Amino acid sequence: MTDDDAVVVLRDVQYAIGTREIFNGLNLRVRRGSITAVMGPSGTGKTTLLRLIMGQILARRGEVRVFGQQVASLDRRALYRLRQRVGMLFQNGALLTDLSVFENVAFPLREHADLPEAVLRELVLMKLQAVGLRGAADLMPAELSGGMARRVALARAIVMDPELLIYDEPFVGLDPISMGVIVRLIQSLNRLLGITSIVVSHDVRIISAMADYSYLLSGGKVIAEGSPAELCKEKSDAVQQFMSGTPDGPVPFHYPAPDYFEQLLARTKACAPSDS
């Protein structure tokens, strides 16, 4: 893949929060028109990666390019112009709680497009219909379930017909029917409109079914990449552990801690009555 084919390019990216290193030498490319999955154990910085791509945070070292533009060098106005070409679905939906479902979806259009009210209404209802929530247009976000809120957020993310769609854990909390609809929607947006998608998810089964290319992150780096079928065949223990979901392997399940037995023993000693 050349840089011309790539919508997003991360090259040797290093990022840390305080002294905690999140990425060290991260390299990643997202091909135009593809569905690219980013997977990895919890706490590997998948959401941080999305924030780097959107220019919400800046890498300490390395290069983040989106649509050929280096994100770190953009001023606020240029960054906002770039973001108008991108839609993002937040993990928790992030709906504006003082606006109705309809107004939430209409929000980007009202801000960026000078449309007649009738056209705006048609567009919003079309997007709500696509996520199956046209009937909920007048509800407030507080009246929605978590899954419904995420579907509304998806309608809002696609209302501007973006060139790049970023999904942060889009399948969490969805019932099987909604999940099927959302998967088909992501796929049809990709196939019919040529929208490039980046999907962050833990769901290996769904990702395997829909992604063209996958990256597996661990320890601040990409430890494996390729099509889902290639990842499944990957011999590396870390990849196999993640793909098969086993707790034992090179990727630690437990947060670093002192020896369990010694810690329990120390507590027992501290609680024991003194001999004197």
Next chain:
Amino acid sequence: MALSALGKVGSISLFLVRVLGQCLPALARPGLVIRQIYNAGARSLVIIMLSGLFVGMVLGLQGYQLLARFGSESALGMAAALGMIKELGPVLTALLFAGRAGTSLCSEIGLMGATDQLAAMEMMAVDPVRHVVAPRFLGGLIAVPLLAAIFSCIGIYGAQLIGVTMMRIEPGTFWSQMQSAVGLRDVNEGLIKSVVFGAACSLIAVYEGYHAEPTAEGVGLATTRTVVTSAVVVLLLDYMLTAAFL
């Protein structure tokens, strides 16, 4: 300690410049600002009117007792009006505003941050300072002088209730003394003070909310800081403005 306080003053000043820069675009959408004037102003009316009435009545009682010692009870109208318009109206309104509307502004913006709503706006290429902060700042800035005027009027009425109805001061004397002593300069002093206090309280509330830690505890702490800082700043500014107007 001093360095950190200086840093915070610098940070608030930079934030003020950013907010002021977004005030004109925010005014281009009057609906957003009017909604905030309603939230911060109209919803504070009951507490402002009740407080104004009782403060005016206390002023009437204390003023009458004091003036009676010198046989100048007839000056109660003048004393109450000057006290309310120049000092008590702007200061107490600002303190009540900080407690009632400032906390609400701060926690609302803080929770928007904690639930990723501000980040979502950023991602949709909408500046949250223009869409969320500036309308709330303007709402407070416009609401406080209006509330202070209502507070002062009700307060003067409260003082009149005590002075004229209870203490039997001649109504004509009460009102004419007030009319002859209170000039446009006094009204302007009260107006300028309330505008400055309104700007200070609104700025502190939106700053603390916008910079609150995105946790329940963080929003709670920011709300507390809003009330404490607003109270201290209002009293400090009141001293400085009073000295400047002398």
